[in-house]
Amino acid sequence: EAQVTQNPRYLITVTGKKLTVTCSQNMNHEYMSWYRQDPGLGLRQIYYSMNVEVTDKGDVPEGYKVSRKEKRNFPLILESPSPNQTSLYFCASRLAGGADTQYFGPGTRLTVL
Amino acid sequence: AQKVTQAQTEISVVEKEDVTLDCVYETRDTTYYLFWYKQPPSGELVFLIRRNSFDEQNEISGRYSWNFQKSTSSFNFTITASQVVDSAVYFCALMTYGGNNRKLIWGLGTSLAVNP
Numbered sequence: 001e002a003q004v005t006q007n008p009r010y011l012i013t014v015t016g017k018k019l020t021v022t023c024s025q026n027m028n029h030e031y032m033s034w035y036r037q038d039p040g041l042g043l044r045q046i047y048y049s050m051n052v053e054v055t056d057k058g059d060v061p062e063g064y065k066v067s068r069k070e071k072r073n074f075p076l077i078l079e080s081p082s083p084n085q086t087s088l089y090f091c092a093s094r095l096a097g098g099a100d101t102q103y104f105g106p107g108t109r110l111t112v113l
Numbered sequence: 114a115q116k117v118t119q120a121q122t123e124i125s126v127v128e129k130e131d132v133t134l135d136c137v138y139e140t141r142d143t144t145y146y147l148f149w150y151k152q153p154p155s156g157e158l159v160f161l162i163r164r165n166s167f168d169e170q171n172e173i174s175g176r177y178s179w180n181f182q183k184s185t186s187s188f189n190f191t192i193t194a195s196q197v198v199d200s201a202v203y204f205c206a207l208m209t210y211g212g213n214n215r216k217l218i219w220g221l222g223t224s225l226a227v228n229p
Contacts (some may be wrong), residue, residue: 033216043204043219058216090158101148102217104158 002027006091006105013081014113021076021108023091029103030096032074033058034066036087037107043090049074050096081112115140117207119220126195127228134190134223136205142166146208147181147188148217153201161203164188195227 004025013019025032033048035058045058049068063085065077074093078085091105116139126132138147149161162172164181172179176193192199202224206217 040221042221043217045214045216048214048216056214058214088156101160101163103160104150106157109156 002103004091004093004103004105006089006108008108009106010109012111012113015082016080019078019081019110021078021089021091021110023074023076023105024072025074025091025093025103026072027093027103028071029093030071031102032068032091032093033102034064034074034076035090035092036060037090038087046076046089081110083112086110086112115142115207115209115218117205117218117220119203119205119223121223122221123224123226125226125228128197129194130227131191131193132195132225132227134192134203134205134225136188136190136220138186138188138205138207140207140209142209144210148206148208149179149188149190150204150206151201152204152222158204161190192225195225197227197229200225200227 007022030051034046035043037043044060046060046064047058047066049055052068052071055066055068068074089108092102094100094102118137120135145166147164151159151161162179169181178191180189202222204222205220208215208217
């Protein structure tokens with residue numbers, strides 16, 4: 001089954017404790033992206049990657065890091081999480097060319113205390 | 114500037130009613146795509162439809178239909194004979210061809226409650 005997976009689905013952590021949210025897709029998509037969803041602000045792009053070893057900032061990259069060492073994986077790293085990073089996070093992927101549909105993972109609900 | 118506006122924040126209907134969710138977009142690009150996604154209470158984002166700027170033909174899929182009008186920059190979504198399972202937040206999004214990112218620009222969503 002074609003899908004985007006994210007882990008963990010739920011996470012409660014404390015300020016300053018490094019964490020990684022994993023994202024993996026099995027559709028051989030070149031493009032991957034991370035979004036955060038907050039009430040009243042909608043979905044905002046954090047980082048995106050056009051292909052392996054090619055990443056760039058989205059609209060709200062501060063406090064986040066990403067890496068793209070393999071085509072299928074695009075982890076989101078919070079080196080020192082803060083309470084304002086409490087949010088619902090989505091990973092998405094699509095083919096790089098044209099305007100192919102983005103498919104989303106199930107979401108990761110992160111709470112930083 | 115690119116922008117998507119979903120003016121209806123919340124809509125509440127009774128089952129079997131028809132309901133239309135409005136979406137108005139702004140872009141100067143001539144080539145762009147419009148999308149609708151559904152976010153049920155479980156939280157995932159489910160793709161519903163994609164429409165490109167050169168195809169103004171309306172589309173129907175079961176109880177769902179979409180009305181794309183370039184003249185008014187609108188891409189409205191109608192659910193006919195709504196059901197409780199249609200209760201969700203619905204997002205309209207725009208993708209333009211500017212740059213490599215071609216990110217999705219999202220509306221803030223319309224929360225639809227279908228009551229039995």
